[in-house]
Amino acid sequence: MIVPVIRPIDRWFIDEVLPHERALLLKAQRLCGNSEDARDMVQDVFARMLATEGWAAITHPQAFMMRTLRNLAIERMRRSKIVDFRQIVDADHLGLADDAPDPQQIAEGREALEDFQQALDQLPERCRAVFVRRRIEEQPPRQIAAELNLSLSTLEKRLARAIELITRALEPRRRSDYAEADEAGETAMVE
Amino acid sequence: MTPEAAAAQWVARYALDTIDEADFEAWRNADPAHAIAFNRALAAYEAFEGQGDLASAPAPSRRGFLRAAGGGALALVLAGGGLATRAYAWSSASAPIGGHRLLRLPDGSIAALNTDSCLAWRFSDHERTLWVERGEVAIDLCPGARAILHGRDQQVALSPGRFNARLRGDTLDLLVLRGRAQAGRQPIGAFQSLLLSPDQPPLRHLSAAQVEAVIAWQQGEILFDEATLGLAVEEYNRFLTRKIIIVDPELAAIPVGGRFTSNDPAAFLRAVSMGLGVHVSVSGTAYLLTR
Numbered sequence: 001m002i003v004p005v006i007r008p009i010d011r012w013f014i015d016e017v018l019p020h021e022r023a024l025l026l027k028a029q030r031l032c033g034n035s036e037d038a039r040d041m042v043q044d045v046f047a048r049m050l051a052t053e054g055w056a057a058i059t060h061p062q063a064f065m066m067r068t069l070r071n072l073a074i075e076r077m078r079r080s081k082i083v084d085f086r087q088i089v090d091a092d093h094l095g096l097a098d099d100a101p102d103p104q105q106i107a108e109g110r111e112a113l114e115d116f117q118q119a120l121d122q123l124p125e126r127c128r129a130v131f132v133r134r135r136i137e138e139q140p141p142r143q144i145a146a147e148l149n150l151s152l153s154t155l156e157k158r159l160a161r162a163i164e165l166i167t168r169a170l171e172p173r174r175r176s177d178y179a180e181a182d183e184a185g186e187t188a189m190v191e
Numbered sequence: 192m193t194p195e196a197a198a199a200q201w202v203a204r205y206a207l208d209t210i211d212e213a214d215f216e217a218w219r220n221a222d223p224a225h226a227i228a229f230n231r232a233l234a235a236y237e238a239f240e241g242q243g244d245l246a247s248a249p250a251p252s253r254r255g256f257l258r259a260a261g262g263g264a265l266a267l268v269l270a271g272g273g274l275a276t277r278a279y280a281w282s283s284a285s286a287p288i289g290g291h292r293l294l295r296l297p298d299g300s301i302a303a304l305n306t307d308s309c310l311a312w313r314f315s316d317h318e319r320t321l322w323v324e325r326g327e328v329a330i331d332l333c334p335g336a337r338a339i340l341h342g343r344d345q346q347v348a349l350s351p352g353r354f355n356a357r358l359r360g361d362t363l364d365l366l367v368l369r370g371r372a373q374a375g376r377q378p379i380g381a382f383q384s385l386l387l388s389p390d391q392p393p394l395r396h397l398s399a400a401q402v403e404a405v406i407a408w409q410q411g412e413i414l415f416d417e418a419t420l421g422l423a424v425e426e427y428n429r430f431l432t433r434k435i436i437i438v439d440p441e442l443a444a445i446p447v448g449g450r451f452t453s454n455d456p457a458a459f460l461r462a463v464s465m466g467l468g469v470h471v472s473v474s475g476t477a478y479l480l481t482r
Contacts, residue, residue, distance in 0.1 A: 003216050005205050006233065010226075014234045047223035050230075074410065116238050134206055135236065141207040156203050163206075164199035167235035 009055055016061045017049050022172040024065055031073040041072050119169035127162035130155055198228035202236050283311035283324070289430050289453075291411065301331040305357075305408045306430045306453070326429075327357035329409055332370070340365070340372075345387040348373045352381075355405055363387040366397065366405050413453045420445040420463070424480070427456055435460070435478045442469055442480055 024045060028038035045068050049055065058064050123131065129148065133139045145155050192200075197218065204210040219226050286292040286304040294302045297314050304310055308326025312319070319338040321330065332338055334351040341347075342356070342363025352370015356363060365372060365385050372379040377394065379385045384397050384405075397405070407414035413430070415423045421443030428434045430453045437443050445467055451459040460478060464471045470481045 003212070005201075005210060005212060005215060010230050010233070013230050014237070018230065018234050043224065043227065046227045050223060050226050141209075152207070152209065156200070156207055156209060159206060160196070160200040160203035163202050163232050163236050164196055166238075167195065167199060167232045170235045170238060171231065 009050065012055060013046075013050060017046065017065070020062045020065060021046075023062065024069060025172060027066065028069055028073070031069070032076060037076075041069060041076075044072055045069050115170055116166070119166045122169070123162050123165055127158050127165065130158045131162035131166075134159060194222070194224050194228040195232070198225065198232040201229055202232040205233075206236065282313070283309060283322075285309035286326070288432050291408070298333060298335045300333045300335075303329040303409055305329075323356050323358050323363065325358060327355070327408065329353070329355045329406065342387055345374065347379075347385075347387065357405075361388060366402065368402065368406070407450070408453060411453055412450055413459075414450050415448050418447055419443060420447050420467070420469075420480075423447050423459075427451075427453075427459060431456060433477060435480065438479050438481045442467075442482065445469075 021042060024042045025035075025038055028041045029035055032038055032041060045065050048068055049061070049065065052058070120128065120131070130144060130150075133144045133148075134141065141152065141155065144150070145152050148155070150158075201210065201215055201218065204215075219229060282297075284292060284294050284302075284304065286306060286308050288307045290304075290306060292304040294304070294310075296302055296312060298319060300319075302310055302321075305327035308328055309324040310328045311322040311324055314320070315336070317336050319332075319336050320341065321338065322341045330340070330349075331353045332349055332351050338349045339346050340349050340354070340356060342358055343361050345363050347363075347365055349372050350370040353368040354370070354372065355366040355368065358364075363386075365374075365379065365387060367379050367381050367383055369381055371381075372385070374385055374387055377385065379394065382397055382399075382402055383394060385394050404414040413423075413426055415426070418426075421437060424435045424437055424443075435456065447463070447467070449459075449462060451462070456478065460471050463469050463480065472479045472481070
């Protein structure tokens with residue numbers, strides 16, 4: 001049986017799971033106190049989501065992931081000898097995250113567009129040219145190769161490089177603003 | 192090659208129609224991180240939805256955004272309607288023996304009910320009143336109107352914060368985890384606990400371990416730290432319809448400690464039986480502890 005390159009679960013993952021990454025990272029960081037472990041935990045949650053057979057039945061992926069994150073955090077706390085008390089108190093709340101869009105998420109959506117434009121502008125010119133022709137102008141690969149006088153494999157390399165750079169630029173876990181936002185969130189919590 | 196670089200390469204091949212599907216499938220299945228990296232790269236590649244969208248739409252997940260925005264509006268309407276109809280009505284919720292319930296109160300505050308507990312509330316624009324009618328309740332109070340928590344005859348003013356309130360007979364045992372409380376002229380700060388009885392209210396400072404034991408029920412657990420078997424059994428019985436009975440009174444003084452799940456006493460009874468050499472027998476209505 002041939003498995004399609006993009007399976008239904010991948011579509012679902014892109015539309016329903018990935019957009020919550022930033023929120024998950026913020027929670028994870030509050031739970032474990034450092035960004036490296038937070039990334040590991042979120043990656044763990046994502047891996048579990050992609051391995052979930054009943055994924056189509058998950059009605060609130062964000063709430064589901066927050067619960068998974070909470071369980072992972074509690075497992076971690078159990079393993080560690082010294083338990084920071086705040087973590088236990090916070091861990092309770094994760095199960096209650098609802099699907100209402102927070103203003104930050106909405107603002108984030110708008111920012112993401114600017115981020116994309118910026119990421120595109122910052123690509124090396126050779127990579128940008130093939131990306132724009134293929135993705136935005138939707139030119140056929142052979143036409144692009146012929147007009148730029150490139151072999152198909154060079155075209156592939158440049159497009160791959162463009163995609164890698166844009167992916168990196170758009171990833172919340174690599175962006176510094178999520179650490180800053182976290183501090184702001186902590187301050188807000190203290191009232 | 193890093194998984195990110197490989198993922199970008201597969202997306203490029205997919206976009207150029209040069210992908211070898213069997214090779215790709217083998218790579219994707221080799222590691223869960225590969226599937227995640229591929230989807231990240233694909234999402235980034237697709238983030239751009241055409242020139243027109245650049246001016247108007249919030250990328251990358253426009254559908255998700257619109258759905259989320261729509262859902263938000265709906266939730267607001269429902270919340271508004273709900274508040275209007277029950278502005279002056281009493282509401283209450285309870286959890287059965289062995290049960291556990293989480294509630295979102297009308298103002299967005301959160302309450303968790305422990306086994307065999309009942310909480311009532313009435314919220315208006317200028318006051319939020321909460322009644323612990325039975326059992327134990329954890330409350331996470333969000334900022335808003337003045338909040339008053341009632342026990343049997345006592346009342347305590349609460350600031351926004353997190354509290355654990357347990358009714359023991361006529362006494363209300365209030366633990367402040369975050370924020371402040373004020374009982375009469377007695378202020379209570381974080382990690383302090385006040386026993387509000389008809390008599391003089393004694394204020395206690397709790398250690399982190401003691402605080403952890405108080406709130407362990409929210410994880411479905413019971414934590415005994417330097418307790419006696421008598422206290423532990425009393426605590427456990429709150430969760431059980433079939434109660435544990437200490438037949439030989441001298442057993443009650445044995446010191447115990449440990450972490451157990453609250454809804455199943457098997458592990459606890461096993462620990463008691465093996466660790467303390469206490470004999471456990473089961474009758475139709477009770478677990479009997481004898482020497």
